Amino acid sequence: MSSESSVRRRLLPETDEPEIKSLTDDERAQVDSIVNQNRSTFSLHTIFWMVAAWMVFDFSDFPNVVVNDARVKGAFLQVGVSLVSINLLVGVYLVVYLSYIRGKKDWTSHTHPALIPLATLCFCLGMCFCVVALWPVWGFLTPFILFTLFMGVVMLATLLPF
Numbered sequence: 001m002s003s004e005s006s007v008r009r010r011l012l013p014e015t016d017e018p019e020i021k022s023l024t025d026d027e028r029a030q031v032d033s034i035v036n037q038n039r040s041t042f043s044l045h046t047i048f049w050m051v052a053a054w055m056v057f058d059f060s061d062f063p064n065v066v067v068n069d070a071r072v073k074g075a076f077l078q079v080g081v082s083l084v085s086i087n088l089l090v091g092v093y094l095v096v097y098l099s100y101i102r103g104k105k106d107w108t109s110h111t112h113p114a115l116i117p118l119a120t121l122c123f124c125l126g127m128c129f130c131v132v133a134l135w136p137v138w139g140f141l142t143p144f145i146l147f148t149l150f151m152g153v154v155m156l157a158t159l160l161p162f
Contacts, residue, residue: 053152081128
């Protein structure tokens with residue numbers, strides 16, 4: 001047991017930094033403000049996914065295909081879009097309503113613990129339905145097209161001011 005502690009001491013050298021637990025509330029707020037000032041929402045992967053989504057959206061003629069192409073299975077697409085919309089509504093409720101309107105800092109400990117698994121299930125099923133609906137148009141490229149568009153939307157959402 002002593003050899004384990006000596007290895008741990010060698011791997012984790014002691015520093016002069018105070019532990020987070022020993023900081024006062026004012027010191028924590030000061031550290032949080034410094035960390036938040038240094039956090040940039042723009043990064044290379046954010047720009048990559050947004051440009052890739054724009055190119056896929058443009059070159060696949062996505063809106064025209066979804067609205068006008070007879071090969072699209074409309075019933076599957078409606079169910080898929082409805083399920084993905086439920087996912088988005090749960091996200092808006094948790095992030096916007098609970099965090100910004102109600103002012104809860106830790107919305108992960110909210111009174112509705114089943115919302116996150118529900119949103120995950122709805123999103124997974126919705127994407128499966130969308131893939132089935134659009135498969136006749138793009139074939140094996142359909143999951144890649146939808147994933148790229150999804151990542152572009154997620155990266156765009158990270159740039160929103162809240």
